[in-house]
Amino acid sequence: MAKVLVVTSGKGGVGKTTSTAALGAALAQMGEKVVVVDFDVGLRNLDLVLGAERRVVFDLINVVQGVAKLSQALIRDKRLDNLWLLPASQTRDKDALTDEGVRSVIADLRTKFDWILCDSPAGIERGATLAMRYADEAVIVTNPEVSSVRDSDRIIGMLDSKTVKAERGERVEKHVLITRYDSARAARGEMLSIEDILEILATPLLGIIPESQDVLRASNVGSPVTLNNAASAPARAYVDAARRLLGEAVTMTVPVERKGLMNRLLGRRAA
Amino acid sequence: MMNLLRLLGGRTASAPVARERLQILLAHERGLRGQPDLLGLLRAEILAVVSRHVVLDPEKVIVRMDRGKHVSTLEVDIEVPNGFERSIAAAAT
Numbered sequence: 001m002a003k004v005l006v007v008t009s010g011k012g013g014v015g016k017t018t019s020t021a022a023l024g025a026a027l028a029q030m031g032e033k034v035v036v037v038d039f040d041v042g043l044r045n046l047d048l049v050l051g052a053e054r055r056v057v058f059d060l061i062n063v064v065q066g067v068a069k070l071s072q073a074l075i076r077d078k079r080l081d082n083l084w085l086l087p088a089s090q091t092r093d094k095d096a097l098t099d100e101g102v103r104s105v106i107a108d109l110r111t112k113f114d115w116i117l118c119d120s121p122a123g124i125e126r127g128a129t130l131a132m133r134y135a136d137e138a139v140i141v142t143n144p145e146v147s148s149v150r151d152s153d154r155i156i157g158m159l160d161s162k163t164v165k166a167e168r169g170e171r172v173e174k175h176v177l178i179t180r181y182d183s184a185r186a187a188r189g190e191m192l193s194i195e196d197i198l199e200i201l202a203t204p205l206l207g208i209i210p211e212s213q214d215v216l217r218a219s220n221v222g223s224p225v226t227l228n229n230a231a232s233a234p235a236r237a238y239v240d241a242a243r244r245l246l247g248e249a250v251t252m253t254v255p256v257e258r259k260g261l262m263n264r265l266l267g268r269r270a271a
Numbered sequence: 272m273m274n275l276l277r278l279l280g281g282r283t284a285s286a287p288v289a290r291e292r293l294q295i296l297l298a299h300e301r302g303l304r305g306q307p308d309l310l311g312l313l314r315a316e317i318l319a320v321v322s323r324h325v326v327l328d329p330e331k332v333i334v335r336m337d338r339g340k341h342v343s344t345l346e347v348d349i350e351v352p353n354g355f356e357r358s359i360a361a362a363a364t
Contacts, residue, residue: 146289153297157304189284196290200297 002110005117005245006135008159010151012122014143015179018215018225019238020119021049023139025224026242028083032114035074035084037105039131040121041097044088050077051222052085061089064101070108079227084113094127106134124158132163137173137245139206143180144192152176152201175206177241182211183254207241208254209234233257310334317347325351 007020017040024036038046041061047053052075058068063086070086077083086109089096109116120131132138138159142152159172166172178197185191198205209215210233218228226235226242233255240250314334321327331350337343 146293149293150296150300153300157301186286189286192286192289196286200290200293 002113003115003137004106004110004135005115005137005139006120006132006159007117007139007141008120008128008132008155009122009141009148010124010128010155011143011148014141014148015209015215016122016141017045017049017119018219019139019141019177019179019209020046020117021224022226022235022238023242023245024083024115024117025077025080026226026239027115027117027245028077028080029226029239030242030246031082032246033082033112034115034117035086035109035113036117036119037086037109038088038119039097039127040119041088041092041094041127042090043121044090046119047075047085047087048222049219050085050224052077052087053222056087059087059089060105061092061096063105064097070105079223094121094125097126097130099130099133102130102133124154128155129158129162132159132172134164135159135172136165137175139175139177140201140203141177141179142197142201144178144182144186144194144197146192149192149197149200156201156203174203175244176201176203177206177209179209180211181208181254183256205252206244207237208252209237209241210254210256212257231258310336313345317349321349327351 007016007023009016017038020036024034028034036046036050037060038044039060040046044059047056055075058073060073062068063070063073073086075085075087077085086105106116118131118135121127132155140152140155140159142148156174159174160166163172176198178194181194182191186193194205194208212232212234214229214232215225215234218225221228225232226238229235230239236255240253240255243250314332317334318327318329318332321332327349333346333348335346335348337346
């Protein structure tokens with residue numbers, strides 16, 4: 001049965017789009033049929049992070065408004081056969097999204113895919129509420145930093161009240177994904193620890209993505225980090241998180257960079 | 272305590288401060304979230320009651336709540352158009 005998963009956070013710049021691309025690619029690599037949907041109307045970026053920016057013809061708004069068929073707007077990834085993108089519109093504003101339109105597109109996608117990953121815009125306005133509206137599960141992307149944790153708490157409150165599941169008296173299954181985590185700084189007491197964040201948000205942990213140069217390197221070239229450098233620490237962390245989404249029990253660790261011999265001798269970070 | 276840490280360890284661990292600030296703030300914010308717009312509800316009901324007797328401009332009904340340490344106050348400010356006395360007299364008859 002298809003699952004609709006919203007990747008959300010409240011705060012901007014914490015890694016929603018990066019995480020949507022990485023989790024989507026990881027699930028697709030495991031054989032799941034995945035579509036990633038960009039809900040950030042007017043500020044789309046999922047196409048860019050996936051390296052599909054020059055292939056966008058129709059978008060979510062065109063489908064919602066009946067200008068294009070869903071099959072015309074879906075873009076198939078060039079590297080992974082079972083990963084698809086439904087881009088957001090870059091020219092329209094977010095008011096072009098309607099509840100009914102989103103409901104019908106999601107219902108249609110449910111018949112075609114195993115996973116529908118909705119990349120939410122930042123904020124708590126229409127785009128963000130519609131991205132979570134029909135979700136079965138939610139990944140709340142959180143940085144170990146006070147403003148991000150506060151906004152995550154607010155978003156968790158919305159997931160428990162403003163989604164269709166919540167209104168039916170059911171629960172959206174929520175997971176916290178901690179990104180940009182620096183174990184060394186946390187150990188020195190300079191950064192909120194995993195335990196601190198989980199205790200405050202009272203929500204189970206999906207994974208810990210370490211701070212890494214590989215994330216920027218992957219977005220520079222338009223490739224999800226799990227594809228661009230599968231051996232890198234963030235890629236391994238995202239793959240673990242994706243396996244947990246599939247119900248596997250994977251021991252929670254913070255993957256570390258593997259240094260090459262030369263780098264180790266020279267005391268450099270793996271480049 | 273902070274000063275002591277600073278004396279002992281040079282740099283202070285700031286994460287415990289972050290954690291404590293968040294816990295206090297979120298306890299407060301979650302409390303507010305529980306009541307779905309209490310002020311909006313009060314405003315609508317007060318407006319409905321007063322409107323039964325006086326013609327009001329809905330924009331001129333302001334309900335404000337101040338939370339103090341020991342007591343909180345609810346302030347209701349309703350601007351009534353001139354001719355109010357006449358409406359009262361009419362309502363009394």
